[in-house]
Amino acid sequence: MSPLATFRHGIHPREHKEATAHLPIERMPFVERYLLPLSQHTGAPARPVVAPGDRVERGQVIAEPAGFISTTLHAPVSGRVVAIAPRPHPAGKLQPAIEIEADRLSAQRPPSGPALDPATLEGDRFVAELQRAGLVGMGGAAFPTHVKYQLPAGRRVERLLVNGCECEPFLTSDHRLMVERPEDVVRGATIAAARLGVVETVLGVEANKPDAIAALERAVDGRPAMRVVPLAVKYPQGAEKMLIQAVYGLEVPSGRLPLDVGIVVNNVATMTAIADWFDRRHPLIERVVTVAGPGVARPANLLVPVGTPVRAVLEHCGGLDAETREVVMGGPMMGMPLASLDVPVLKGTSGLLAFTEAEARLPAEYTCIKCGRCVEACPQFLNPSRLARLARGGRFEEMVGYHALDCVECGSCSFACPSGIPVVQLIRVAKAELRKAAAGAAKR
Amino acid sequence: MSSMLVAAGVMGGLGLFFGSLLALANRFLKVEEDPRIDAVEKLLPGSNCGACGQPGCRAFAEQVVGGAEPPSRCTVSSPGGLEAIADFLGVAVGAAEKRVARIHCGGGLGRASQLASYEGFESCGAAHLVGGGGLECSWGCLGLADCVRACTFDAMWMNASRLPVVDVDKCTACGDCVEACPRDLIDLMPLAHRLIVQCRAPLAAEAARRICSAACDACARCAADAAPGLIQMVGNLPVVDYAAGGPAAPEATFRCPTGAIRWVVGEQFTEDRPAAAAGRFHGHA
Numbered sequence: 001m002s003p004l005a006t007f008r009h010g011i012h013p014r015e016h017k018e019a020t021a022h023l024p025i026e027r028m029p030f031v032e033r034y035l036l037p038l039s040q041h042t043g044a045p046a047r048p049v050v051a052p053g054d055r056v057e058r059g060q061v062i063a064e065p066a067g068f069i070s071t072t073l074h075a076p077v078s079g080r081v082v083a084i085a086p087r088p089h090p091a092g093k094l095q096p097a098i099e100i101e102a103d104r105l106s107a108q109r110p111p112s113g114p115a116l117d118p119a120t121l122e123g124d125r126f127v128a129e130l131q132r133a134g135l136v137g138m139g140g141a142a143f144p145t146h147v148k149y150q151l152p153a154g155r156r157v158e159r160l161l162v163n164g165c166e167c168e169p170f171l172t173s174d175h176r177l178m179v180e181r182p183e184d185v186v187r188g189a190t191i192a193a194a195r196l197g198v199v200e201t202v203l204g205v206e207a208n209k210p211d212a213i214a215a216l217e218r219a220v221d222g223r224p225a226m227r228v229v230p231l232a233v234k235y236p237q238g239a240e241k242m243l244i245q246a247v248y249g250l251e252v253p254s255g256r257l258p259l260d261v262g263i264v265v266n267n268v269a270t271m272t273a274i275a276d277w278f279d280r281r282h283p284l285i286e287r288v289v290t291v292a293g294p295g296v297a298r299p300a301n302l303l304v305p306v307g308t309p310v311r312a313v314l315e316h317c318g319g320l321d322a323e324t325r326e327v328v329m330g331g332p333m334m335g336m337p338l339a340s341l342d343v344p345v346l347k348g349t350s351g352l353l354a355f356t357e358a359e360a361r362l363p364a365e366y367t368c369i370k371c372g373r374c375v376e377a378c379p380q381f382l383n384p385s386r387l388a389r390l391a392r393g394g395r396f397e398e399m400v401g402y403h404a405l406d407c408v409e410c411g412s413c414s415f416a417c418p419s420g421i422p423v424v425q426l427i428r429v430a431k432a433e434l435r436k437a438a439a440g441a442a443k444r
Numbered sequence: 445m446s447s448m449l450v451a452a453g454v455m456g457g458l459g460l461f462f463g464s465l466l467a468l469a470n471r472f473l474k475v476e477e478d479p480r481i482d483a484v485e486k487l488l489p490g491s492n493c494g495a496c497g498q499p500g501c502r503a504f505a506e507q508v509v510g511g512a513e514p515p516s517r518c519t520v521s522s523p524g525g526l527e528a529i530a531d532f533l534g535v536a537v538g539a540a541e542k543r544v545a546r547i548h549c550g551g552g553l554g555r556a557s558q559l560a561s562y563e564g565f566e567s568c569g570a571a572h573l574v575g576g577g578g579l580e581c582s583w584g585c586l587g588l589a590d591c592v593r594a595c596t597f598d599a600m601w602m603n604a605s606r607l608p609v610v611d612v613d614k615c616t617a618c619g620d621c622v623e624a625c626p627r628d629l630i631d632l633m634p635l636a637h638r639l640i641v642q643c644r645a646p647l648a649a650e651a652a653r654r655i656c657s658a659a660c661d662a663c664a665r666c667a668a669d670a671a672p673g674l675i676q677m678v679g680n681l682p683v684v685d686y687a688a689g690g691p692a693a694p695e696a697t698f699r700c701p702t703g704a705i706r707w708v709v710g711e712q713f714t715e716d717r718p719a720a721a722a723g724r725f726h727g728h729a
Contacts, residue, residue, distance in 0.1 A: 086647065092576030094647075094655075339560040339575035362563055422565045429569045432626070 004207055006232035007245040009379045011412045013169050013235055013333065015208060019299040020172040020292050025180055027303045028316055030102050034076055034307035035344040036062065037089050037097040041136045042143045043069030048098055054081045059111025059283055062098055065131055071144040072134040073098070074283040076305035078106040090310075090329050090336055090343045097344075100307070113281035118191045124150075126195050133277035134284040134347070138269035139163060139174075139238060140330050142348030145274075148264050149195060157196040158262040161247060162189050162271055164205040164212065165231065165238035168331025171351045173288040174268050176301045178205065178212035181272055182219035188271030189226065191278055196264055201226040203268075204247050208233045235333060236410035240265040242379050254406050269350075284347055291317045295324030295354025304345050311341040313352060326360040328353045333411045363420030374413035374423055380406050384413035384423045391426035396433045404430055480509045480533065487529045489520045493596060495618035514538025520597075520616045542635040543617040545600075545610045547712055549585040549629045550642030550658040550704060552605035556584045557655050572626040580655045583644040585629055594624035607713050639666075639675070639684045639692050640712065643704040646679045653702065660704035670696035 039045035046063035056062060056075040063073035079102040087097035102108075118126060130146035137143045151157065162185065166174040178185055185203070193201045203220070205213050207230045216228045231237055231246050241252045243265060250261050258265050269287065276282040285306055292299040297318025304313055310327065314320055320327070328335040329349055345352075374384035382403055390399045404427060413423040484505040491501070496517045498504040507513040508529065515521070515529040516538035530537040560578035562571045568590040571577030577586040587606030599614035600621060608621075612635060622630045629644060641660065645652055648662035662680035674689025675682045675696060682705055686692065694707035706712070 086582075086651070088580075090575075092574070092578070093582035094580075095582075337560075337575050339578045340580070422570075425565050425570055425574075428573055429565070429567065432569065432573055 004230055004232035005246050006234050007237060007242040007379055009377055009381065009412075010234040010236060010242070011377050011415050012233070013415060015233070016169045016292075017172050017175070017208070020170075020290050020301055021175055021209075023172075023176070023299070023301050025176050025288055025301045025303050028305065028308060028313060030077055030108055030305070031308055031312040032102055033082075033309065034079075034100045034102065034305065035087050035097045035309065036073055036076070036100065036307045037087065037095050037344065037346065038063055038073065039089070039095055040073075040142060040306075040346040040348065041071050042141060043067065043071075045096065046070060046073045048084050050081050050084075050098065052081050052083050055079075056081060056100060057111075058106075058108055059285055061132075061283075062100075065144075068150075069144060069147055071131055071136060071146070072283070074111075074134055074285050075100060076285040076307045077102040078108055079103040088340045088343045090338060090346060090349075092336075092339045110280075110282060111285075115279045116277075116281065118195065118278050129277070130274070132283075133273070135270060135273050135277070136284070136347045137267055138273065138287060138348060138350070139267035140334065140348050140350055142346065145266065145270055148259070148266070149192070151196075151259070155259065156262060157259065157264050158199050159248070159264075160189065160193045160196055160198045160201045161240075161243055161258075161263055161265040162201065162203040162268055163238055163240065163243055163265055164203055164209075164216070164268045165243060166209070167206060167233075167235045167238040168333050168335075168350075169235075170292045170353050171290045171331050172292075173290045173301055173350050175209050175212055177272055177288055178209065178268055179215050182212075182215040184272040184275040185216065185268050186219040186223070186226070186271075187279065188274035190223070191274055192264070192266065192271065193226070198264075199225060202247055203228045204231050204237075204243050205229070206231050206233045206237060236379060236408070236412065239379065239408050239410055241408065254403060287345075287347065287349065289313065289345055289349055290351040291353075292351065293328075293353035294356050294359065295321040295327070297321065304349075306347050307344045309342055309344055310338060310352060313345060314341065314354070320354050321356065323356040324354045325357050326355045328355065332359075333415070334409065362422075365421060366419040368419055368421060371418060373416040373418065377412040377416035379410060379412060380408055382407060384427065385421075387430070388413075388421055388423045388426040391430040396430045396437070399427075399430050400434065405434070407431065478509055481505050483532060484508055484529055487521075487525060487532065488518060489525070491520055491596065491616075493520060493616060493618035493620070495519045495616050508535075509533065511535070514540075516540035519543070519618070543632045544612045544615040544635050545591075545617065545619075545621050545630050546633045546640050546708075547585065547608055547610065547630055548640070548642055548644050549583070549627075550607070550706070550713070551579075551581060551584040551656045552587060552603075552607040552658075552713075554605065555656055555658040556581050562586075568624075569626045581645055581659070583627060583629075583646075584656060586627065590624045590626065591621035591630060594620040596620060603713055605713070609711055609713050612710055637684070637686060637692070638694075638707050638709060639670075639696060639705060640708045641682050641684065641705050642712070643681065643702075646681060648680045652680070658702055658704060661702060663701060665699040665701075666696045666705045669699060 044067040047066040048063045050062045058078045060075045062075050065071050079100045082101045083099040086094035089095040127146045127150045135145035189201050220226050273284050289302050289304045327338045368385050407427050411424045488501040496504045515526045526537050557580040559580050562577045568586040568588040571586045589602050591608050592600045597614050599611045600608050603609050617632045643660035645659050652659040652661040664677050666682050667675040671690030697705050697707045
């Protein structure tokens, strides 16, 4: 048997997926209040089209895209808009959000309509449909999906890569989706592949999910130009540039996009969302969230309406252990620690993880001993120790020469560092400063 | 023996050749520079802080000698130092309004609501990116002293409420702290401008008071009590425009329910100063 494909460098954190990998997706019951931040995707915040006091139906458009790199927001429940005001956002800041009070008496029927055949949609109308559905990359970064399907004139896409790696520890939401809805993953991929006119579709799944691989293989069976590729288990394989390298051995050049090597990468959950929109007319109003970690009483894979407060989700899972010290939205490697449990689940929320002192404690920090483990871990072949040192000294411009902007912020360097240096955090601070400087220069 | 002589001869010849090239270059390619630039540069503090708007003291000296800038544009020199430059060049010192860095947040420990504690790299820039440092207010001071570390004049320190205090005598208005603050809470203001709004939260009423007891709740009493036109409410915050309205007076601050607008003579946050001067602590709490 030939060794499984993978990318170079990377790390092997403990997987911790056993608590939820076998648990079927269950539906989260409706709660009283929902918070829909206007900014839950990369790009311009959506523009509200409802006003406080308005009655809204589940699936109704409540905010429209404010520009091309922006997307639509739909009501996750039938109810009444009670406010459009600054509300806590998972990123830790108060941001404008639409607050909806659910109607207790409503049947909360899902939106529906006759299936739309994507093959009948010419050119830009397909892209507009994806934007109308409010689709974003559901792996975490929440980049509006339709943007990837607006191909620059003369550009050809040869390959569609469907990302089923789920390389972050603890998370099993994509895993369950692949096991329980493989036909929809394949259906979404078929729609996307037809639109892009690709010659091949690959579903990349890490080998620690044999049941998902088997389910997808059954669903794919007999379809031309589509195959499932099992990948060796390694973090951060789910980063799109790493996945491209793992499957095709291709490197996306510095500062370029997968499109520049003729590839589009989408998450499996985004694929099911595409199928939901065209076949059932369901916009993106709910998603699968893994609730896990030592601080959670009853770990679960939940289908949660977007906008549900994190506190309600955790309470549904039996509440938090008294020892809980930190709740993270997303995976433990790249997720956001939450400052408040009153923030809502977003379109890009793949998991809610509760950690106790033992996991949340920061390692004591020592001097860099130049061991090079971060260099060997970095999937982008950067020199993290050098970057961290420059960042600490505030020498941000110099870092550009060391390709700081190619850092994907996966955190492998911090994980590998035996001296407990917050390497990726230092690089993130520097990148934020560089962005600020660039924005300032553009203004002047 | 002869090879040694050859080597010495070649090296000597090369030296002689390049030496004469340099001598010729010095004779024919010489650039005349005003010797006063050197002299003025020596009279300047040499901190290269950039407060004058020039990339360094040398560049500023060129501007002063050329008459493009008055000596007083240097905010670091003492009055005596400026006098010396003016005397040397035979120009007027020039009038300069003393400006200092002012902090537009009066939150800090015990006033601004802290939802969670931040652990990690001790820097406001880092905390700002991690859940907003656990501070409920998205606009307030994070208290991790990036500005104090940026100050090259030892003019800033963190007080007991974790707010930065600017020593107005030492502050040269170089702007390094303004750049360092990830929340843009620092401005350079004329020292004579005494009405200072110590809040940047664009919230009103209960929403503002809930996140911080020192927040501006947009009651607009200051605007009503000030000379007509002096204070305008813009985006739930008072904006003081000295050019637009009559004389500023402390009365504008008397009815402020939260202390978000202050009449400041000298340093800010003096009420938070520890009783003993020994209570000062610099960053790294």
